[in-house]
Amino acid sequence: MSGSNDGSAERAAAFYGRRKGKALRPGHASLMDDLLPRLAIVLASPAPARLSGLFSAPVDEVWMESGFGGGEHLIATAEANPSVGFIGAEPFVNGMAKALAAIDDRDLGERIRLHHFDSVPLLDWLPDASLGRFYLLYPDPWPKTRxxxxxxxxxxxxxxxxxxxxxxxxxxxxxxxxxxxxWTLRHILAHPAFEWTATTSADWKEPWAGWPGTRYEAKAIREGRTPAYIIARRR
Structure with missing residues (x-):
């Protein structure tokens, strides 16, 4: 499942979806102007050899979330893991603004760095073997075959x-x-670098320990869809 068969070249070169929805409240707009530049990762600069150098607080390891929406999971997980630094990527303006408000309110800016664009360039910028965890939660499913x-x-x-x-x-x-x-399971099982950690049929039906939930999950459950949770380990 590689090359032109899965649209890899097109996917790597483009961002799909909206960048902005409703107008921001003045407080959120101010955070976009003032706080985001202080927390933003600058890809024009070389990545540090150790990602801990991105943060103003000491961290033992670094985790990343791609497409964090309004930041509910990112913020809750950062609060629950005070020795971890977090990198979050989110191109949608309203989601970024909401996350910035929570980061500011909870004083988490020392341990969170942000990328206000698609995750692909950020992943290409990061050093080899630099992350301890990568989250992709409720991504756009693009349900139409085309x-x-x-x-x-x-x-x-x-x-x-x-x-x-x-x-x-x-x-x-x-x-x-x-x-x-x-689709995701097929790709994981076909990839030599990953192994699916499930040992029973219930493992992918229940969220992992510490799961805080997200608004997307709540909406899915209200609409009758059943979430699934996959953990793949890097070999």
Whole structure:
């Protein structure tokens, strides 16, 4: 499942979806202008040899979340893991603004760095084996067949994720779209760098320990869709 068969070249070169929705409240707009530049990762500069150098507080390891929406999971996980530094990528303006408000309110700016664009250039910038965990939670499922090539999960991006995860680190995925869950599992099982950690049929039906939930998950459950949770370990 590589090359033109999964749209890897097109997916790597383009961002799909909206960048902005409703107008920002003045306070959120101010955070976009003032706080985001202080927390933003500048890809024009070389990545530090150790990602801990990105943060103004000492951290033992670094985790990343791609497409964090409003930041509910990112913020809750950062609060629950005070020795971990977090990198979050989110191109949608309103989601970024909401996350910035929570970061400011909870004084988490020393341990969070942000990328206000698609995750692909950020993944290419990160050093080899520099992350202890990578989250992709409720990504756009692109349900129409002609749009499957736009899905984030594919051989090309699994290669990217595998490169930046250290051995034993985890790729954690959640979705409420059964076809995308099956798609993701097929790609993981076909990739030599990953192993699915499930040992029973219930493992992928229940969220992992410490899961705080997200608004996307709540919406899916209200609408009758069943979420699934996948953990793949870097070999």
């Amino acid at each position: 749009h499957w090539k736009r899905r984030f999960v594919g051989r090309d991006n699994l290669d990217r994720i595998a490169r930046v995860l250290r051995p034993g680190a985890e790729f954690r995925f959640a979705s409420d779209w059964a076809h995308y869950v099956d």
